[in-house]
Amino acid sequence: xxxxxxxxxxxxxxxxxxxxxxxxxxxxxxxxxxxxxxxxxxxxxxxxxxxxxxxxxxxxxxxxxxxxxxxxxxxxxxxxxxxxxxxxxxxxxxxxxxxxxxxxxxxxxxxxxxxxxxxxxxxxxxxxxxxxxxxxxxxxxxxxxxxxxxxxxxxxxxxxxxxxxxxxxxxxxxxxxxxxxxxxxxxxxxxxxxxxxxxxxxxxxxxxxxxxxxxxxxxxxxxxxxxxxxxxxxxxxxxxxxxxxxxxxxxxxxxxxxxxxxxxxxxxxxxxxxxxxxxxxxxxxxxxxxxxxxxxxxxxxxxxxxxxxxxxxxxxxxxxxxxxxxxxxxxxxxxxxxxxxxxxxxxxxxxxxxxxxxxxxxxxxxxxxxx
Amino acid sequence: xxxxxxxxxxxxxxxxxxxxxxxxxxxxxxxxxxxxxxxxxxxxxxxxxxxxxxxxxxxxxxxxxxxxxxxxxxxxxxxxxxxxxxxxxxxxxxxxxxxxxxxxxxxxxxxxxxxxxxxxxxxxxxxxxxxxxxxxxxxxxxxxxxxxxxxxxxxxxxxxxxxxxxxxxxxxxxxxxxxxxxxxxxxxxxxxxxxxxxxxxxxxxxxxxxxxxxxxxxxxxxxxxxxxxxxxxxxxxxxxxxxxxxxxxxxxxxxxxxxxxxxxxxxxxxxxxxxxxxxxxxxxxxxxxxxxxxxxxxxxxxxxxxxxxxxxxxxxxxxxxxxxxxxxxxxxxxxxxxxxxxxxxxxxxxxxxxxxxxxxxxxxxxxxxxx
Numbered sequence: 255x256x257x258x259x260x261x262x263x264x265x266x267x268x269x270x271x272x273x274x275x276x277x278x279x280x281x282x283x284x285x286x287x288x289x290x291x292x293x294x295x296x297x298x299x300x301x302x303x304x305x306x307x308x309x310x311x312x313x314x315x316x317x318x319x320x321x322x323x324x325x326x327x328x329x330x331x332x333x334x335x336x337x338x339x340x341x342x343x344x345x346x347x348x349x350x351x352x353x354x355x356x357x358x359x360x361x362x363x364x365x366x367x368x369x370x371x372x373x374x375x376x377x378x379x380x381x382x383x384x385x386x387x388x389x390x391x392x393x394x395x396x397x398x399x400x401x402x403x404x405x406x407x408x409x410x411x412x413x414x415x416x417x418x419x420x421x422x423x424x425x426x427x428x429x430x431x432x433x434x435x436x437x438x439x440x441x442x443x444x445x446x447x448x449x450x451x452x453x454x455x456x457x458x459x460x461x462x463x464x465x466x467x468x469x470x471x472x473x474x475x476x477x478x479x480x481x482x483x484x485x486x487x488x489x490x491x492x493x494x495x496x497x498x499x500x501x502x503x504x505x506x507x508x509x510x511x512x513x514x515x516x517x518x519x520x521x522x523x524x525x526x527x528x529x530x531x532x533x534x535x536x537x538x539x540x541x542x543x544x545x546x547x548x549x550x551x552x553x554x555x556x557x558x559x560x561x562x563x564x565x566x567x568x569x570x571x572x573x574x575x576x577x578x579x580x581x582x583x584x585x586x587x588x589x590x591x592x593x594x595x596x597x598x599x600x601x602x603x604x605x606x607x608x609x610x611x612x613x614x615x616x617x618x619x620x621x622x623x624x625x
Numbered sequence: 626x627x628x629x630x631x632x633x634x635x636x637x638x639x640x641x642x643x644x645x646x647x648x649x650x651x652x653x654x655x656x657x658x659x660x661x662x663x664x665x666x667x668x669x670x671x672x673x674x675x676x677x678x679x680x681x682x683x684x685x686x687x688x689x690x691x692x693x694x695x696x697x698x699x700x701x702x703x704x705x706x707x708x709x710x711x712x713x714x715x716x717x718x719x720x721x722x723x724x725x726x727x728x729x730x731x732x733x734x735x736x737x738x739x740x741x742x743x744x745x746x747x748x749x750x751x752x753x754x755x756x757x758x759x760x761x762x763x764x765x766x767x768x769x770x771x772x773x774x775x776x777x778x779x780x781x782x783x784x785x786x787x788x789x790x791x792x793x794x795x796x797x798x799x800x801x802x803x804x805x806x807x808x809x810x811x812x813x814x815x816x817x818x819x820x821x822x823x824x825x826x827x828x829x830x831x832x833x834x835x836x837x838x839x840x841x842x843x844x845x846x847x848x849x850x851x852x853x854x855x856x857x858x859x860x861x862x863x864x865x866x867x868x869x870x871x872x873x874x875x876x877x878x879x880x881x882x883x884x885x886x887x888x889x890x891x892x893x894x895x896x897x898x899x900x901x902x903x904x905x906x907x908x909x910x911x912x913x914x915x916x917x918x919x920x921x922x923x924x925x926x927x928x929x930x931x932x933x934x935x936x937x938x939x940x941x942x943x944x945x946x947x948x949x950x951x952x953x954x955x956x957x958x959x960x961x962x963x964x965x966x967x968x969x970x971x972x973x974x975x976x977x978x979x980x981x982x983x984x985x986x987x988x989x990x991x992x993x994x995x996x
Contacts, residue, residue, distance in 0.1 A: 255993055255994060256993060257993060429896075448830060448832065449830065450829075450830035450832060450833050456897075457896075457897055458821075458896045458897060458961055458964070459819060459820065459821035459830045459832065459851050459961060460830060460832045461819065461821060461830065461832050461850065461852070461857055461860060462821050462853075462896050462961040462962055462965070465854060465856050465857065466896065466964065466965060479832065480830050480832035480833040483836060485836050485864050485865055486833075486836065486864065488860075488863035488864075488990070489860035489861070489863040489864050490860070491990055491993060492856055492859035492860040492862075492863050492986050492987075493859075493860050494986075524800075525800075525828075525829045525833050525834070525837065526800065526827075526828055590833040593837065594833070594836070594837060613994070615863050615865075616863075616991070616994050619862055619863060619987060619990070620987070620991065622626055622627060622862060623626060623984070623987050
């Protein structure tokens with residue numbers, strides 16, 4: 255199978271696998287696709303260790319890193335450069351009523367406190383320019399083939415810096431207008447992501463979005479959102495994409511370090527068990543629907559805060575929930591495709607299964623047309 | 626192109642066109658696809674006239690009729706058979722606060738009253754068993770090839786009756802579970818419809834839904850929701866469908882009797898200008914997003930009523946808005962595909978254009994696989 259994307263990266267299959275788990279990234283790249291490590295949860299020091307591990311386990315195959323540089327967020331105009339100062343300023347912007355709502359919700363579900371384990375340095379994650387840039391600097395010290403930005407067009411100087419290192423740049427777009435802006439700053443690949451995707455996502459479905467983006471830009475497009483098997487891969491290519499970008503399906507592979515509780519819930523869920531919600535980061539993201547997402551939609555909800563304040567508000571709460579038995583509040587990004595995920599397999603088998611099913615779908619289509 | 630669906634109906638292209646406009650239905654069937662008339666807005670007498678017209682203009686090609694027999698609705702258990710008695714009983718179930726909300730909304734937009742033109746007999750439309758059955762009886766007196774039901778599995782006796790007349794039955798499903806129920810009552814075709822579709826629609830996207838439905842039932846599946854061009858048709862077939870069911874794209878064809886104001890707004894709209902809302906019928910339906918849909922989501926909204934009360938409540942209001950200049954309140958079903966509709970063409974050109982683009986998409990896919 256050959257597209258501009260397989261040529262660009264020297265990969266066998268145009269299958270991109272977004273994952274926060276280094277084992278998944280390396281396994282997909284070794285299988286002939288391209289793993290992309292989500293850097294969000296890592297400090298620069300941790301990211302350095304993760305990438306070193308991937309370098310040692312990827313057998314020289316290309317892989318990528320995904321950072322989050324939102325085009326807009328609260329505090330972007332404060333003129334504060336150090337993450338520590340930024341955190342202090344932003345903490346002051348969180349209303350007491352919001353803190354009380356979260357505390358009450360956790361109390362109602364008997365979630366124990368954290369004790370001394372709170373780590374204020376983590377509450378921003380890589381969700382601001384100030385926190386994502388150090389991640390980019392770390393990433394560019396490794397032999398990565400792709401730098402992807404998950405929210406809006408990447409800053410022009412980052413695109414230049416990546417290109418100067420021989421690294422291609424991708425960005426996620428949920429409207430044709432986003433895609434055009436991204437092409438203008440020089441991205442090499444646009445990931446057109448439909449509303450059914452897990453994590454931050456727009457309103458337009460993959461079926462409707464992909465042809466609009468393909469028509470709007472000259473660079474190759476990857477189809478994202480609802481892509482989990484070879485039929486969906488073939489559909490994405492029929493819509494004009496030159497490859498697919500997948501995420502949720504890697505949450506339940508053998509290699510994934512997804513918490514057991516989350517894995518179990520994903521394996522049991524149907525495609526109706528997700529919801530687009532601002533309750534995680536302040537920007538709409540598709541999450542597993544549960545008592546957490548319901549609470550933020552309830553009459554008692556104070557409403558969510560803008561990025562990055564919402565995650566700052568809930569960061570400790572998420573950690574407390576993760577260590578408790580309150581599975582009904584566990585919050586994580588998940589796309590509608592989770593309804594079809596009900597088996598744990600090695601990442602390699604998922605890649606090969608997708609390719610095999612893609613070929614079968616193509617043969618079926620060719621028979622229909624011939625008859 | 627040959628699938629079980631083209632064989633079943635003796636049609637050239639597996640393209641189904643849902644429309645409330647008889648001219649569109651006849652034009653699509655004559656072009657080699659299959660027009661399906663939405664009966665909802667017609668009294669049995671009007672439907673008789675529409676179908677007579679189609680019989681005279683379809684050149685003997687097959688066409689279908691779509692009715693709405695919801696599996697559940699308020700008043701279904703009242704044991705009232707005549708539409709008149711049912712209307713009287715149901716009117717009493719509409720709270721005064723809701724009537725006031727609608728009146729105030731229209732007053733705020735300077736929408737004039739109707740005068741003597743209110744027609745209480747229309748407020749139910751074909752949205753109950755009592756009002757849809759007479760439509761079915763009319764339809765079966767005509768040489769229709771397909772009877773489709775838009776909300777849930779059709780009653781088993783209706784399926785039998787249709788089959789006794791040599792008429793195939795289709796039903797729209799928005800989850801694999803719906804599809805299984807429909808196959809159990811004996812439908813011949815399942816229309817798997819994604820959330821991006823206009824009108825009544827579920828939550829799961831077309832990309833995610835189609836393979837699940839294809840895997841769940843043995844009868845052929847049509848892909849619906851977000852299908853507007855030949856690339857989307859090819860994608861639907863790649864997902865396992867044996868044809869496509871389209872709706873919104875026919876609103877702007879030359880033959881369509883869509884009100885000029887609505888046509889203009891659809892041609893201008895982007896794919897982000899729709900919203901899934903209960904404000905039309907009480908069940909979630911994708912509508913053009915405007916001040917009407919916003920009002921029902923506002924803090925002042927009394928919330929929507931269950932089907933068929935919501936439409937009874939707003940029926941006169943919709944007519945008043947349609948005759949006024951309050952375009953900002955005009956309410957009509959529209960899918961996300963409206964973002965790509967910006968040209969008025971004859972229905973025949975849309976059919977042929979879709980087929981041509983389908984063939985191009987297939988050729989492009991075959992080249993990718995060969996390389």
